[in-house]
Amino acid sequence: MKKMLLLFVLLSGGWMILTAQDHTEWKYTHPAPQPNNLRKIKMADAQNWYAVGQYGTFMKTTDAGASWYFHNENGRHQNAAKMIGQAWDIWRFSDGTLISTGEFGYIGRSVNGGVTFDSVGIGMAPTSQRGQSIWFADQNTGYISFGAPSGSAGTILKTTDGGLTWSVVNTSSTTAFYSIAGIDAQTIYVASFGGAIYKTNDGGATWSSSNSTVGAGTYGLAFIDVNTGFASGGTGFVSKTTDGGTTWTAVNTPQTNWSLFQIRIIAPNEIYAVGAPDVLYKTTDQGATWIPLNIMPVSGPVSTLIWYSMDKFGSVMLLSGDFGVVAKSTDGGASWSSNHTQYSTQIMFDIDYVPGTTKIWAVGRQYSSGTGQRNIFYSSDMGSTWQPRDLGVVSELYSICWLNENVGYVSGTNSKVLKTTDGGNTWNLLTQPHTSNYTLQVVDFVNESTGWVFVNFGTVSGGNIFKTTDGGTTWTQQTFAQNGGIYSANMVDANTGYFSLNSSGRPIYKTTDGGTTWTAVTTPITGIIKDIKVFDANNLIISGSSGTVRLAKSTDGGATWTNINLPVTIDVNSIDFINMNLGYVSGNTTTVIAKTTDGGATWDFQNMRIAALTKVFVTAGDTAFVTGTYTSIRRYTSSVIPVELVSFTATVTGSEVTLSWSTATEKNNQGFAVERKSGNGEFTEIAFVKGNGTTTGISRYTFTDIHGKSGRYDYRLKQQDFDGTYRYYDLAEEVIIGAPQEYSLEQNYPNPFNPSTEIRFSVKEPGRVTVRVYDMQGSLVKVLLDDFAEAGYHSINFDASGLASGTYVYMLNTAGVSLSRKMVLIK
CATH class of the missing domain: 2.60.40.10 (Immunoglobulins)
Incomplete structure (x- = not known):
């Protein structure tokens, strides 16, 4: 039985935000800073870096990666659910203006450091094509290459006003374009899907082509000068031209079967090829030989992490790749580090909190390599930080249920059920409900003795429901007429509960005698009923991932239903409500989270922009969590980061x-x-x-x-x-x-003044200092200072309340130095 309410207390104290996440109140707490792939990274200098990637991701740091600011609004909305495709490239001008490009013919331009991007060039590239690469000759003239994912069509756009407007440049090619590079505003090269490289010497008016010898998928392209350039592509191929692109010759290829997505030229004899999961390739002789620079490991248990982009400024080298990882080297690539935190790249299935505490637990698919299973995660600070726990069993964990601060249960594949009686410090494997290996989709206990597990992804002879009345020591199989895989279940108490089958067009089933008998309850949902939220014997809400009706509620135990309209079409796979009015729904691949505070009459919704969502869980009021792919856990707390x-x-x-x-x-x-x-x-x-x-x-x-x-x-x-x-x-x-390098006496402020003013001065070395005020006849009016002063910057106040209007002189004397200035008193 899932808990209904949690009192969430924030303890006072100082803290610093290390990842500022804009345009959403759902913040990643794992991984950190975020899990989406990063296709391109650019350095403005050693401190300021920019990256773009999957699902409209834009990231930047101003402190060399110690903290990141990011959002997922760098792209064009694909549909009413506000999904955004991948951003593929970014360009930064010296004045800070950013140009980005990506899926659905998108070009974005930002003049506020990436906080917002304005769509420009709308309609110039078809929405069926994605912007692959950007190259600018100067602040005004630039080019972007586009290509259809299938490789069948492409477009080149050109701007002459810094990206405000764009026009089509025709190459007469019908293939998709990948990387684009140039020598100047007139001489441009673009690599194509089929392996051809196109060149223009007149700013795109006419084009010629040559074979890169790389083959299909020429992803990287860069030039040293007007004659010498490199191209890279699939299975580690690199080719070189020394005649301005007229001919291309394969060079000694790095020993890799991975695609090389980028050629980055730092200097004529410092060139890098990027793409292999664990190696960055470097040549110091323009491709005659390649030096492998080992990259892994840089962050967590990432077994196959593809790198897409690199950049270098001074001694700092950067790589960006899968799962949002940015790797940094300051010793020429000999060693790498990252502040990315990610304990697994698998998917989370369920999340629950420990009543009366700020502890949260999440479970999911076990990590396939490395030490430990990493199929259960633990947080002691209400989800702000996470640590993996190793339960010592081989199982994908699908469900977790906490009864109190000591007792909790988890269930998963291989018919595994585990129990803790000490708040999660230790977990003990219970007797298996069945000797065969089934997936226990749901574990639900109503007290320390009585609980159920429900089997999905298979039909168990005799029934898919198992009940215990002794805390899991023994299990009894419960039968019902319409057996099959069970997707969702929710028990109210020892007598009353509901479950749904993993098939479309089926009713939900209700028991009032602890599962001895189950009665079919007809619902308006025709698709698979993915989740059931039960408040008591009469009040419940159900959801489905398909069909005309995808959310419905009942106040009479399912005798009658009220359909609830959603703000957009959502493949609902999880719901959670505090009560019949306040709750959340999440979509699986639509990745939408919607919230209502009036029982579904109105909604607020956001797209999480990740591969998939699995579970939404609300603790209290405005605090909720959602889990998904890449072991992602996001937290919604509207008042945490105003x-x-x-x-x-x-x-x-x-x-x-x-x-x-x-x-x-x-x-x-x-x-x-x-x-x-x-x-x-x-x-x-x-x-x-x-x-x-x-x-x-x-x-x-x-x-x-x-x-x-x-x-x-x-x-x-x-x-x-x-x-x-x-x-x-x-x-x-x-x-x-630092200490002043000279003695100085600054102009008083304010000047003119009435009745007082500030006089500032600096002392190069410690010693005796006098500051005196004289009238224009040379008579001493006042001694402001006559004392020892340390080296440094000083200020004193002059109150002229008892003096007449006029011009006065103030004089500094110290160490043989005499300085003076005039000031005006006006009453």
Whole structure:
């Protein structure tokens, strides 16, 4: 029996967001930062990187991968469910403008660092084709190659205004185009599906072709100069031209059977070929020989991780590939690291929480290689972080059920049922309900003694239901007339429960005597009933993945039904509700999550943009989880991250520290307390910058700290909501204000002034310092300072309340240096 309610308490304390996820309130908590393949990565410098990939993924970092900002809105909506295809390439201009391309003829242009992309060139490339590659000669002139996935058609588009508008460049070819590269705005090369490479010397007006010798699937293309270039493709082929593409010759091929998706030329004698799962190939003699640079392992148990793209800036090399992994090397490829966290690449099937705690458990398919099964995951912080547990059994786990903080059960393939009585520290294998190996799709206990397991993907002679009344020590098989695989079940108590069969056009079945007898209950759903949510003997909601009706509810135990309309067509495979009004539905391959707070009269929905979703689970109010492929676990908590901080940087000018930060979105944001500390001291608030409340647009903030002392300082922002909740964002690096290189006396501020003003000065070396004020006749008016001063930046206040309007001179004397300036008092 699944729990209905969880009291979710957030403990106060500081924390820092390492992955800001925009345009969705469903945040990845595993893997981190996200699991979608990354087709291209680009470096602006050693700190700022950009990547694009599967399902409209856009990622960027401003701190060399320590933290990432990303979203899945870099693409064109494919359908009403708002699915977005893959983004294949990205280009960055020196002014920060981004151009991206991908599925369904998409071209996106961003002028705000990737927070949003505007679709441009709409209709110029057919939606049946995907943008494969981008190349720009300068800020204005660029080209994008498109191709149909089947390889049967392609398009080349050209822009002369920095990507605002695009036009078709005709090559007379009927094949798909892959990589595109150029020498200048007029000389362009494009590789095709069939292996031909097309060239233009007049900006696309006319084209000639030659054979790359790579064969079908020429994916990579790059040039050293007007004569020398390289192409790469399937099964490790690389070819080279030394006559501007007129002829191509196969070079010594890297020893790999994998496709080489990219040729990256860093310098004439530093060229890389990318694509093999565990090796990056490098040549220092333009292809005569290739040096294999071992990549694996860089992150978690990823046995076959294909790399699609690489880039290099200075000594920093990057690779991007499957499962969203970005690998980094700073020693020429001798070693690699990644901050990607992923314990398995399989699929999760179920998720549940431990009552009275903040512990969450999720189960799924076992990992096929490496140590440990990794078919069960554990979180002690309400899903913020996860760790795998090894139960020591070979089984795909389909279901998990917690009764209290100590007792829980899991079930799966090979007729396995396991039990814990110590909160999950240890798990014990129970007596198998059946001696044959069946898939126990659902385990459901109503108390520590009484529970059931339900068999799917097969028919068990005598019945697919097994019941225990002694906590799993022994099992009794229960029969019913219409036997078969059982997809979903939900028991209310020791007497009442429901289940559905894994076949279309079937009723659900209800028992009121603990499973001794089961009665068919007709429903309006004609497809397979994938999930049943039961609140009591009378109130329940059911869902199906196909048919006209896909969601329905009953308030009389199934005697009558009310159809519930969904916001879009969803292949519903999981539902969970707090009550008859508040709940969620998830689609399998449509990957839609929809939420209602009024029993289905209205809905909010988002597309999760991943391969598949398996289970949605709501704990309380606005806290819910959804599981899926790549062991993905996403959490919805609308109040956890009201502000998406995109960047936070500091610039030092003399004694002034200018802090700059920006947000992608804000919700209920009162503002930011700016805090500073020196050395091992405590943080103190030095200013408060008002926020923008609630906004979906990007907001930029600055604050200049003029405290004037040399030293090493740390800064942080305390973002505060109107309801009093807050969270901290730390500046990534320490700020150093060095000693002045000379003596200086700055102009007072304000000037003119009334009645007081600030005078700032810097002292190169420690010593005695005097600051005096004189009138225009040379008479001393006031001594502001006559004391020892440390080397550094200083300021003093001059109060002229007792003086008449006029011009005054202030003078600094120290170490034989005399400096003076004028100031004006106006009353």
